[in-house]
Amino acid sequence: MTPREPIIDLHTHSTVSDGTDTPAELVAAAVAVGVDVLGITDHDTVGGWAEADEAAQAQGLTLVKGIEISCHYFSSSLHLLGYLTDPADPGLTEELTRARESRATRLERMVERMVADGIPISYEQVLRHVARGATPGRPHIADALIESGVIQHRDEAFVDWLNESSPYYVHHYAIEPARAVRLVRAAGGVPVIAHPFTRTRGSSIPDSFVEELADAGLAGLEAYHRDHGPEEVARAERLGRDLGLLLTGSSDYHGTGKQNRLGENTTRPEVLEAIIKQSSGITEVVRP
Template sequence: MRIDLHAHSTASDGTEPPADLVRAAFDAGLDVVALTDHDTTAGWAPALAAARDLGVGLVPGMEISCRTREGISVHVLAYLHDPTHAGLLEEIGKARRARLTRAERMVELLAEDFPITWADVTAQTAHEATVGRPHIADALVAAGVVSDRSEAFSNILTSHSRYYVTHYAPDPAHAVELVKEAGGAAVFAHPVASNRGRVVGEDVFHQMIDAGLDGVEVDHRDNPEEGRAWLRRLAAEQGLLMTGSSDYHGAGKPNRLGENVTAAAVLERILEIGSGAPAYLPSAA
């Protein structure tokens, strides 16, 4: 089986609607794909309808944007959690509101130097999507300021830029606790991706493990090889699952569906752990 457990749609910062994402997974020869939009489950229903039509397995999920006390960004992948869980909804709602305010302020700062407005950003955003820096990047591309999202993030939207504004995000260990309370499986996304910025120390890993972390995303294009080797050792020592994924965003990133995949035995374990929402697997339907 070819299983990709990390992909985004226009419900957050991908460039394809949920149904089209599932079609892309089918075209890429995937047997199972997980929809893991940032801080939202809005794409689950249309993705499920497409999965049933195409016979592609679907694991409903979400990527939770977190931040440590030191200000380091951490992402937690939640699989098969209850999308109506009050505590989790409260946290992601608070984070979404903060990200919106932050995005508006960043656009105000950018407008001092570049031909960009808030209307330009919302024009790049699907209805009710989680607005974030990728949409600002798309607006900069549309304005001809940069050629693509990667250039925008490396030159203008980096966390070291004068245009960068911080925002509220839950502590990663608390996010793991909430995912577990919601009946989900929790996996640390691209945990050693140093090219994205600062990465957390081993102490944060253990805080998350103590909170109930189920796995780590090992095979991801942004994890360097030495970091993957360390993650494999940590997973063996702590009994963590090891996943591999693309982190696909459609045309928004160079990542391709299926460029990294997860073992069938790992998916089976995630299905055993997750009790808050069902997966769709054609063979079991």
């Protein structure tokens, strides 16, 4: 009997950033649905790695440690996944700290705009939804809006209240993408653009910009993601062929915070092995 191909999901979030599962719960949820290899990629932090590592070893799951780095592209945002970086690298650590601090202060300003518009919410209420040690983010405002009965689900908040065209939106510090790519490489990691052609972003990045990032050391594109339709997938596949980039697939799971489901998009085993081969940081894949 031919063994089945492993289910590899390389982009998920825990309560350490804006997910609703703790790192240990995230690992348990992945095991429960048959995921074999899980990437934990919280926003701008490695704070969930240790707990996820311990849970993965106990439950027989292969764990790939990563981060999702907030970057800016003109007036829009772009996210970069950095896999297997050295968590103590000073250059990357400094940028992640600055981004987390900026996220926290901008949430307070967003809430101030909402309160001024008569929306029943407070910053203290938002903070109650942030797990201890976690990075505050827009999903925590969404949770407060749900608690107040303003909306029903986090996804609704991002459609009408928290997106970049909303009057309540406030920008936060984010690194320039090419510099982020170079920092990930300097930290021994492997940089992959998360959902590069998402239809929820205000503007799409041009092919020429992907080429610039490839010249800076970009390793891959997250081609297979629920925010990509057939046209976006085909575009990513073409760029992958033309530029020699790896193509990954992931759920971008956030627990009950979003409708994304673990394992709904996956990465090929040979692509994971190529990521591991390219890495040179001290972080290793945790295998059971």
